[in-house]
Amino acid sequence: MAADLITMDDLTNEEIEALLNDAEKLLPVAKGDVYLPLLQGKLLGNMFFEPSTRTRMSFETAMKRLGGNVVNLGALASSSVTKGETLFDTMKMVDGYCDVAVLRHPRQGAAQYAADACEIAIMNGGDGAGHHPTQTMLDLFTIRQAHGRLDLNVVMVGDLRYGRTVHSLSHALSRFGAHLTFIAPASLSMPEEIIEDLESCGASITVSEDLLSNLPTADVIYMTRIQKERFPDEDEYLKVAGIYKLSRSNLKDVKESMIIMHPLPRIDEIHPNVDNTPHARYFDQAFNGVVARMALLCRVFGVSVPEEVGE
């Protein structure tokens, strides 16, 4: 099926804008104020080979709010994966059971691999340190919701090496004319091949290790967690754990309209005293995962979102 979503390259700018518009229209459905069974009779396979809270739950919520249904791979310990089943065989089975599948896997390239194996559409829910395009859609939605546009100064902070959310988001934002500032310690800096890709597409990029000096000019601060599970060695993790922290006292000189985002979960990179400031958007961002994924699911099935969704 042509509607696979593996990287943001699978969507044109026009498609992205149309999806963001659809997501906006679906807000009352996501909140439960309107029942709109556009996907009645359709079944989503939630294939999570790595832990997930938001991606898995928001896909499930999106599907059910649109009248569809969901089957889950469940805990890995209770599946045939522990018996040594290949990803290919597992996905062939899902191909028969479901109408669409979302896949999260610790290995990079798993989503493309699954898409090649399956007739049904595959949505990449995160493949190792690779891509996470459905997260990017909800991130773009959150930025556009706050600022009305995307050609902004977006500062990405933390684990830019292993953080797949920032890989996909930086590609997408650069296509919409954003200026990107990458803040990370040397050991977690944005991979060179991604910077080369972005620059070859004309992206405007600043690289720094200093968060505080970049706060006043930022329109968006995108914080990320230093991912312990991606480090081969705990000592290497401890060297950089907790390196960037944002608290209310850091926000005195920021723009009034600046928003703080985080794909969550957070550890200590955003202090809870930021939560009640007008800048904090990470919980709205998590909610927006439902509308963004609703719009993407409708795209998979070629279902148009009505102009008037109702109240």
Next chain:
Amino acid sequence: MSDEMRRVTAICNGSVIDHIPAGTALKVLRMLRISGKRSNPVSLVMNVPSSKFGAKDIIKVEDRELTQDELDRLSIIAPHASVAIIRNYSVAEKRTVEVQGEMVNVTKCTFSNCITQANREPQPHRMIVISVEPLQLRCHYCGRPQDMNSIIDNLL
């Protein structure tokens, strides 16, 4: 036939692979899955002078006609190689390596966390050719650019 070609006896039938980068003939044999265990004779000369490249290797495989597909596998280490198909001591056909847009089951991805590195996954190893000169490859699945220095160790 040049002086360099006469270092070994002319063959009656088979393939002569010329313009192999000096010192890489053994790797070429490995890529073509030609081992000493096969019955047909194989002659190999290394580091002979070449007007084009300074030095080169040459391989002669008797009683086996290499196909264009087999030759194209060599583009990773011998992009300028050519093959003469010999029939009854005469050159019947000449072929050169053509770099295709995609290489299937020629080499494994060099990135250790790529899905293709997982045990027993059955789908083919696929490399997208990003640039021909110099040769640059990217894994179809994980998208990583390949380390061209270590890719020779990953040949299939």
